[in-house]
Amino acid sequence: MAKYSFEFKCKIVQEYLNGKGGYTFLSKKYGLPDHTQLMKWVANYKAFGEKGLLRNKKINDYSVQFKMGAIELYLTTEISYRELALELGMTTPSLITSWVQVFRAEGIEGLSKPKGRPPQMKNDIKKIKASKKSSLPSENKDLERIKELENQVLSLQIQNAFLKEWRSLQVGKPRSNEQTARIIYRLRQQFKLKDILSTIGFPKSTYMYWQKRFDRDDPDSEIKQALLSIREKHKNYGYRYMYEELKKYGFLVNKKKIQRIMRELNIRVTAFTRKSRKYSSYKGNVGIVAPNRINRRFDSTIPHQKITTDTTEFKYYETDLAGNLQTKKLYFDPFLDMYNREIISYNISKQPNGETIMKALNEAIEATNDCLYRRTFHSDQGWAYQMKAYGAKLKENKIFQSMSRKGNCLDNSPMENFFGIMKQEMYHGRIFRSYEELEQEIMAYVHYYNHERMKQKLDWQSPVEYRITMMSHAA
Known part of the structure; x- marks a missing residue:
């Protein structure tokens, strides 16, 4: 260059x-x-x-804590590494990408490794050369060398103990000076304070400041307990959902405060970061293609009037008789009510076929028979929805059939939105070892989605709660 x-x-x-x-x-x-x-x-x-x-000829020695802070910001925010470097006052943005690569490959230990040849090795080489040049052994030099090695061993012991305490916090990294001070306080049972502070590079005044505050009562302890209990039940609730859920616990807290406490507790949502390939059931015109009657008018004030459906796939892994790991697929066919986004029926199978879709269709028709108006069932142009049996069943029950335009997923946005939320919350980042395990997880999630997971568009109620509430008001 x-x-x-x-x-x-x-x-x-x-x-x-x-x-x-x-x-x-x-x-x-x-x-x-x-x-x-x-x-x-x-x-x-x-x-x-x-x-x-100016070209920075000086090599900056960044602490492990600084590196971990930069790595977390890079991985958990939308900011680029160049913008992040400017915010952190770094003139070399590529350092951040190097730290991320080292952290993914070796973990925290890799960030604490010094570059180049270890200093003690250099000192050993210099002393060996010096000893060859000098014919007179020096007892003082030997004592100094022993003392130097003892200090290095002590430093390594402190670093190792600090990293163990760090991991025991189960928060990824010390997020504040308070947490670092608490780790130092625990290490004082094994090492001298001056040795710990010099090794870690932590100011004594900062440590003493936080030590005086260790015994203070946490004013947010009740809120933290409530947030942790909510997280056990709703693992993918962000601060907006937490804000609404806390109201049920009797807490009226500012959203920014909830964000801060969630950062402290390390219960921020990280599931919504990955995209996946969607199963495509389109095989051309193999039957009758219905017009797009919904035409993106997805909202409805009448329960069970507008229904939409689609098929998606999930992968799981099984070991065959020879011990080889094989990738297999599971197919999920739900029917969703556009009135409150509730899943009214579904079917799960090992392969896409007309029989499973017809079974879910019959259940959906039966579940919506209470609708006083003529119903509309929407789908894409998949081969299963072009089947004569599918169309005939809808006509038999006087139901309009509607289809999205070819290759236009936005015409079926409610279903695509449900699939996206479902896979991010219960599928991505997990490995399923059998069809039965994945099937049970899907069934449990559908129940959770219908009865417990609240939605902002439904006045922060679950689909079933919203339907029951609106029916009681109408009565």
Whole structure:
């Protein structure tokens, strides 16, 4: 990579800030390989001034705590590593990506390893060379060497004990000076305070400040207990849902305070970070394609009038007789009421077939027979919904059939939204070892979704609670 002088960087950055050209124009004008280099210089200049354009020859020694803080921010927020580096005052953004790679490969221990040859090895080599040059052994040098090795052993022992206490907190990392001070307080039973502070690099004044506050009563202890009990039941509730759920416990707390406490307790939601491939049942026109009667009018004020359905797949793993791990699939066919987003019927099978879909359809028709108005059943253009038997069953019960346009998932948004929530909350990040295990988990989740999981659009009620409440008001 070419090295550019400080004067050159200042000149091109000033031209950009003075409006003499954009990133691409100035990069071509001055022969830069691409415009991203100029973008980096401008960002550094805005954040640090001219110092941000100087080449940093000094190697910064960042603490493990600083690295873990940067890693967590990078992994749990939408901010890019360049923006994060600017916020943390770092002129080398690539360090953050290096720390993330080391943390994923080796864990916390990898971040605490010094770069290059270990210092004690260098000292050993220097002393060996010095001993060869000198013919007279020095007893003082031997004593100094022994003392140095003892200090190194003590330092390693403190670091190891600190990491063990760190893990025992089960919060990923010390999130505050208070937690670090509490770890130091525990280590004082084994080591001297001055040795712990010098090894960890923690200010004594900060430690003494928090030590005086260890015995204080936590004013938020009741709220924390309530949040933890809610988390046991609802593992994917964020701070907005926690805010509404706390009202049921008699707490009226600011949402920002709930966010702060959830960070302290490390109960933030991390499930909604992964996308997956959707099962496609489209095989062309193999039957009758119905018009799109719903036409994205998904809201309904009448229970059981507008019903939608779709099919999705889940993967699980089984070991065959030869001991080989095989990937298998499970198919889920639910029917959803657009009135309150309730799953009114569903079927689970090992392969997609018309029989399972017809079984779920019959249950959905029976569940919605109480509707006083003519019903509409919506779906995509999958082969199962184009079957003559499917269409005939709907006509037999005087039900309109509606289909999404070809290749347009937005025409069936309520069903796609349910699949997305379901997979993020109970499927992604987990490995299922049998069909029965995955089937039981899906059945349990459907019950939880219908009866317990509240939705903001339903006035913070579950689908079943909302339906019962609205029926009581109508009566």
